[in-house]
Amino acid sequence: MKTGLLAVGIVAALLMPGQRTNAPVTVEVTIHHSTFSPSHFSFPAGTRVRFVIRNTDPIDHEFIVGSRLVQLYVEHTAERVHSGAVPGQVSVPAGTTRETTYRFGRAQPLLFGCHLPGHYAYGMRGTISVT
Numbered sequence: 825m826k827t828g829l830l831a832v833g834i835v836a837a838l839l840m841p842g843q844r845t846n847a848p849v850t851v852e853v854t855i856h857h858s859t860f861s862p863s864h865f866s867f868p869a870g871t872r873v874r875f876v877i878r879n880t881d882p883i884d885h886e887f888i889v890g891s892r893l894v895q896l897y898v899e900h901t902a903e904r905v906h907s908g909a910v911p912g913q914v915s916v917p918a919g920t921t922r923e924t925t926y927r928f929g930r931a932q933p934l935l936f937g938c939h940l941p942g943h944y945a946y947g948m949r950g951t952i953s954v955t
């Protein structure tokens with residue numbers, strides 16, 4: 825019986841496009857002079873993206889993906905260290921490269937940014953179109 829259910833699960837996974845376990849797309853992001861490059865991305869809904877973020881600056885930064893609400897929350901929380909345990913949220917210390925994988929669900933405009941004090945206001949942010 826257990827094997828039968830497993831088989832049904834596998835068939836369902838193969839038939840439902842939304843359930844595909846596709847490999848993530850890798851995207852490289854460079855931080856230089858407190859600016860993200862590129863500063864805009866566009867992904868089809870359902871895409872899993874592995875962001876590889878290279879911080880060339882002599883100061884720490886972070887890379888936070890999310891809605892305006894997520895950006896607002898991270899901007900005002902006292903938590904300044906993002907281990908990478910939360911998808912799309914990672915600290916990128918000076919001179920290092922870090923990565924985080926995020927799955928873009930439904931079509932919507934999203935943002936990414938750095939919320940170390942003053943950085944977001946300075947312009948350390950970008951936009952993501954999920955289409």
Ligand SMILES: [Cu+2]
Nearest residue numbers: 885886938943
């Ligand atoms: Cu920053």
